[in-house]
Structure formats: structure tokens, C-alpha cells
Amino acid sequence: MTDEPRPQDGEPDVVPLADLRTPEPHWFNVPNLLTFLRALLVPVILWLLAVDGEGDTARWWAFAVFVFAAATDSIDGWVARRWNGVTRWGQLADPIADKLLIIGSLASLAVVGDLPWWAVNVIIAREVAVTLLRVRLVRRLDLVMPASNWGKAKTVSQVVAVAAFLAPGVPTGVAELVLDVAIVLTIWSGIEYAFRAGRLVRTRREGDPT
Template structure:
């Protein structure tokens, strides 16, 4: 007879969530390297390498969670937040040193804050954790590529600007997409959940 009892959720303190913490902790390191890089490109290359490593951990923590430790609700919430901190922190660092326009950072920050608040409300009121969408993944990849292009010392300025504009466009579009998906989830949920009562 198959086991129909639900499996307990893994403990939140595990390797995948450790990678998530690390991703967030590397943001001030990138900022420090960019601010200190006044002569030559040595520290700039370090900033690029650390950013690539941090972005790579986003794939590693998900793979480890699905294959070995199990996915936790805490991890599903913390993982996208750590991604946002990494991207926004790197973009703000580049804007701070004058290499990237603040308007682009502002658009991305507003979108990410709105989506995060929407996710939190879905969890609190209806117990729903909305998984990442296809457009959300495209958005993340475009942002990582754009930041990487700005951190790479020899990338032409016109290419950097093009990649940044693509990232901002996908950021806005993916925000619209997730708002529509959240609306559909809320409509499909039983009415008892809409007032926060499961």
C-alpha cells in the first residue's frame, strides 16, 4: 500500500539556504571592490568573478534542494529575495560610481519591491507560494548578463547600454506577467482563503 502521509518539510537551515545567504552577503564585497578600484582593473576583475560566482549559486542551491535536501517554503521565499539583493546591489554599486544611470536601478527596484510584497501577501493571506515564471527567469538572466557586461572591464559602452535596456524591458514585462498570474491564483482559490482563513 503506497504511503499517503505527507512528508515533513526539511529544516530551513541547510546547504541550499546557506548558498542563498552567501549570495546576499557577497553584495557589499562587490561594492567595496568597485569603490576601491581606482587604478588598473585587478579589483574590477575580482568584482566580476565574485558576481559570476554569486549568480552561479542561484542554480546550485535549487539543484541541491531538489535532488538532496528538499525544497522548503522558507527557501522558496528567500531565494528570489537574495537574487534581488544581488542584482540591485550590483546595479546600485555601478550607479554609485557613475557607470550606470540611476533611473534603471529605480525601475528595477520598484518592480522587485512590488513583486516581493505581492508574494508575501499571497503567502500570508492564502498560503500560496508562487513559483518563478518563464518571463521571470528571462528577466533574471538578462539582468545577470547586463550587470556582468558592466563589470567586465573591456565591454564596449554601446553594448552595455543595449543589454541594460533589454534587462529593464524584461523586468517591467515580467512584473506585469506575475501580477496577472497572481490575480488568477487569487480568483481560483476558494473564497474561504481570501480573508486569510484557511
């Protein structure tokens, strides 16, 4: 699960937007339905946390739903590549669904008092800032910057943090430590992305005297 297009081995750090504008199948296909399902499962997680009473049954269900939703990110990508179902709609919707799943799950945990709202706000601020920066790169340079290793590590740490808070039996101290790591990676990956974008803009300006 990543929040930017994924480069393959040997691909450049940036992808011309024109390279993504290729003939594609209809947007209504299995991979895109899985992407849509990932976003729809967020309210289910919130409802399971809200109804959690004595025992851990609802909590385990919330954990299972989240793990399944996170897994669909890899499943829809595999299905899209194997069945030639890659679409521009999917390329746009996939990272949005990922963000909705992570932020929605964290917000759901904050609503029931399991983690602080400041952590949710930090992650939201980073995602909004990086998204705006990506839009600016597309508009000014017609380029899409793929996810870096730091971005991928950030996403994995956020998934692990949510899973740790959802899973019954995980010590609070362990879950909080994982969340702290996710917050640090979230902030650092945003800074790293900004530096990469800045270098790219400067390189383009130096190469174009106009």
C-alpha cells in the first residue's frame, strides 16, 4: 500500500504524465471494485469499534476487516496487471482509498478514545501537503513522482500501527511505540518528498532558460 504510483525496477524517479495516458479498459472492473470496497469498509470498522462491549468479538472483527481491506491493495494491483485492468480512474482512486482506510481507521480509534487526535491530525496534514505538492508537479512539469522507499516505509508503519491498536491483547505501550515510529516516518517521508520535488523543479529550471 503506497500513496503514489509505484515504479518498477529500473524505472526513473519521475514518470511523465503522458506515459500514463494510454488506452485502457473500462473503469468498471474487478480491481477498481476492490479499491472502492476498501474505502467502504472504513465505516464498518468504526461501527465495530463503537459497538465493542464485553469481550473482544467486535474488536477481532474490526481487526480482521482492516487486515482484509489493507490486503486488497495488493490484490487489486495484481488483478489489474494480470487481467489488463489498469485504468486512470484506478490510478487516481487507489491512493485515495489507501488514505481513506488509514486515516479513517485512525480517526475511528481516536473517536473511541484509543489514541490521541494529534496523531491523526499529523498524518492528515502530511497527506494533504504531499497531495497538493503532487498536483503542483503535475500542473507545472507534467510529471508524477513515484513513491520513495521512505514513503513505502511510512505506509507500512501506519498499517502496522492501526493493526496494533485494533488487535486485542497487544500491550498499549507496544501499540504506542509503533504509532510513534509511524508518526516519525510520516513526517520524514513528507520532508523527503518535498526535497525531491524541489530538486526536480530546480533541475527543470536550469535546463530551461525560458
